Amino acid sequence: MRIQFQLNGKTVEPEIxxxxxxxSLLRDTxxxxxxxxxxxxxxxxxxxxxxxxxxxxxxxxxxxxxxxCKVVTIEGIALEDGSPNDLQQAFIDxxxxxxxxxxxxxxxxxxxxxxxxxxxxxxxxRDAIAGNLCRCTGYQQIIGAIEETAKHRQAVVEEK
Amino acid sequence: MAxxxxxxxxxxxxxxxxxxxxxxxxQIISGGVGIALQRxxxxxxxxxxxxxxxxxxxxxxxxxxxxxxxxxxxxxxxxLYQAACNEFVKSDFPLLEKVLLECCDPARRNAYxxxxxxxxxxxxxxxxxxxxxxxxxxxxxxxxxxxxxxVLNWLISEEFEEPFLITAILIPIGQKIAYSLLDVxxxxxxxxxxxxxxxxxxxxxxSQADNIKIFGSVDKYGVVNLVNVADYLNGKSLSSKxxxxxxxxxxxxxxxxxxxxxxxxxxxxxxxxxxxxxLNQMYL
Numbered sequence: 330m331r332i333q334f335q336l337n338g339k340t341v342e343p344e345i346x347x348x349x350x351x352x353s354l355l356r357d358t359x360x361x362x363x364x365x366x367x368x369x370x371x372x373x374x375x376x377x378x379x380x381x382x383x384x385x386x387x388x389x390x391x392x393x394x395x396x397x398c399k400v401v402t403i404e405g406i407a408l409e410d411g412s413p414n415d416l417q418q419a420f421i422d423x424x425x426x427x428x429x430x431x432x433x434x435x436x437x438x439x440x441x442x443x444x445x446x447x448x449x450x451x452x453x454x455r456d457a458i459a460g461n462l463c464r465c466t467g468y469q470q471i472i473g474a475i476e477e478t479a480k481h482r483q484a485v486v487e488e489k
Numbered sequence: 490m491a492x493x494x495x496x497x498x499x500x501x502x503x504x505x506x507x508x509x510x511x512x513x514x515x516q517i518i519s520g521g522v523g524i525a526l527q528r529x530x531x532x533x534x535x536x537x538x539x540x541x542x543x544x545x546x547x548x549x550x551x552x553x554x555x556x557x558x559x560x561x562x563x564x565x566x567x568x569l570y571q572a573a574c575n576e577f578v579k580s581d582f583p584l585l586e587k588v589l590l591e592c593c594d595p596a597r598r599n600a601y602x603x604x605x606x607x608x609x610x611x612x613x614x615x616x617x618x619x620x621x622x623x624x625x626x627x628x629x630x631x632x633x634x635x636x637x638x639x640v641l642n643w644l645i646s647e648e649f650e651e652p653f654l655i656t657a658i659l660i661p662i663g664q665k666i667a668y669s670l671l672d673v674x675x676x677x678x679x680x681x682x683x684x685x686x687x688x689x690x691x692x693x694x695x696s697q698a699d700n701i702k703i704f705g706s707v708d709k710y711g712v713v714n715l716v717n718v719a720d721y722l723n724g725k726s727l728s729s730k731x732x733x734x735x736x737x738x739x740x741x742x743x744x745x746x747x748x749x750x751x752x753x754x755x756x757x758x759x760x761x762x763x764x765x766x767x768l769n770q771m772y773l
Contacts, residue, residue, distance in 0.1 A: 330495060347495035347538055348528050369529055371522060377596060384596045389525040391518065393495045394542065441595065460594025 332396040336361070337405030345392045351385075352376045354392035355402060363403035363433045367462075374461030377434035377441075378402050384441035386460070403433035406440060415481055416440060419474040427465035434461045439475045448483055451476065494537040501546060501630070501656060507539050508652040509633055515539055515652045519547075519566050520602040523609050539652075541566055547604070547656060550575045560626075560659040565604025569616070570595070572603055582660065584668050584689075588619045592682070604655040610644055610711065615670060615685045617644065617712045618704035622668070622689040626659040644712055665692040669767035673759060683708050684756070686763035688771060696772050698722040703767075705760045710747070715764070717742045727772035735768060736761045 333342045336359060343358050352369075355361040355378065364387055365375035371389035378387045379401040408414055413421065416439055426432050435458060442449055442457035449457065454475050455468075463471065498504050508515050514535040518524045519542050527533040541547055547566035552559060561577055572578055573589035592614025593601065606613055607620075607627055620640040627643045629636050631653040638646060640658075672685035685706045691699040701722050703715040718738045725731060739761040747753035 346492070348492040348524070348533060350525055350528070370526060371597060371600075374594070374596065383599045385599055386596045388529075389522045389597075389600060391495075391521045391525060391538075393497075393538075394518075394521050394540065396497075438595070457595055460596045 330393065332393060334395045334397060335399040337401055343392075347391075347393060349392045351378070351387035351390045351392045351395055351400075355387055355400075361402045361404055365430055365433060367430070371460075372462070373431070374434040374438060374458075375431055377437040377461065379437060379441055379444075382441070382444050384438055384460075401437075401440075403436060406436060416443070416474070416478045419478045419481075420471070423470045423474040423477070425466055425470040425474045431461060431463045431465075435463065435471055439471075439478070442475070443479060443482065447486070448479055449475070492533065492535065492538055495540065496537055497540045497543060499544060501544060501654070504539055504541055504544070504654050505630055505633060507537070508654065513537055517541055517608075517652055517654060520568065520600040520605050522597070522600050523605055541654070542602075550577055552577065552662065553659070555659070559662040561662055563603055563658045563660070565607075565628075565655040565657055566602050568599050569593070569601045569603065569606075569613075570598040573598070581662055582623065584666060584670075585619055585623065585660070588615045588670070592616045603658055607640070607643060607655055607658070608653075612706045612708070612711055614682050615672065615687055615706055618685070618687045618706050620658065620660075621704055621712060621714065622666070622687055622702050623660050623664065627655055628657040628659060630654045630656060641714060666690070667692040667771060669770045671763045671767055671770075673763070682706065684759050684763065686760060686767055688764065688767040690771065695726075697726045698724065698772070703764060705764070707756055707760065710756070713743070713746065713760070715739055715742055718764070722768075727768060729773065732765050732768045732773070736765050739764055 330347060331342055331344050345354055352366060355364045364378060367373035367375035369388045371386045376387040378385055380395055381398050406414055417436055420426055438458050438461050446453060451472060454472050515537050516535045518538050518540050547564040549564045551562050553562045563572055569589045573586050578586050601613060606616060625640045626637050627640055631649050666689050668689045670687050672682045675683050687704045690701040693699050701719045703719045705713040718735050721738055722735055740757050743757045
């Protein structure tokens, strides 16, 4: 079957199998290899993507479900010239990346939080990344990066 | 067997028609989590997937009157997050709102649907015990007939064979509930509950147990209704001594369900301790 959806701002019309997962479609068919395959059962969050601005785990979602939707992967987060956006830069600055495997999912989960809650508390940040496992950093640096980005974005809004 | 078709339907009638076609095997998909997991495990085995996620009547929230009693009707295709954000849920059922928001991580709150959680009967946080405590009812269409089953009976019932369609959950309005909720979360998986206990009672200021209900939820073992303990406590004025007796009764009831192996002993100890703490919080 053929579906149509917006992937990182561009319309795509891939041919899919009815039981194909979104993760398989994004990685294997569309080459979005920033979307990582970890546990494949919705536990680890490395495959996180935004579907219509909602955080979803692409390993536990079928590709057919995104027909007509707007999907954003980590590849769609960076600035137009390919350089990191403010959140990604904050991850780098805070040492929130060690092995880096969880990072795409963490960044997507953080973006989902900041879309819906521009000034989250530390507890709200912890809740927002509760479905994303990191076995290297101990989370503190990640929380710090998200907190700083939120403050930075708030300051930009207030300046305007 | 390869899945041949993925059908997106717009009305409940279309679903009923499709699932009653005995020449094809069907699976209903809403959030998609169950299907994706079955596929991974190699258990997904049907001719067609019927996607009900865009049926508007399965996503509505309304106050309804049935046989003179008011209910909050929650559509089965609502995600847990959508249900938690509903104004009626927030104002009338703060316990349900809390449980919906705390039962799993944000991505799964967006993916899991109320109907999906009830269809699979797999515990997610304290959602199922909470629905039991609120006397919720499942509305299900099975072989073309609409049936209403209490969530408690639904969880132990084996009479429904797939494919059936859960259309809504009904929760009686007007209950004033006091509650205590305690859980143990999985260390490496933030937000995931290993063991949880919910104690509810009618909201009174006295120390007397009034319509007390006690539910436990244990990881792979599902919901436990500690009805014997609740019956023993109801109508009595709670004291430390009585709570200790309740702990012993809890152990007895759980022994009859789980036996006495080392693992079961550990589960019993955790559950009975949580129940004691809940009772202490509420009454002492």
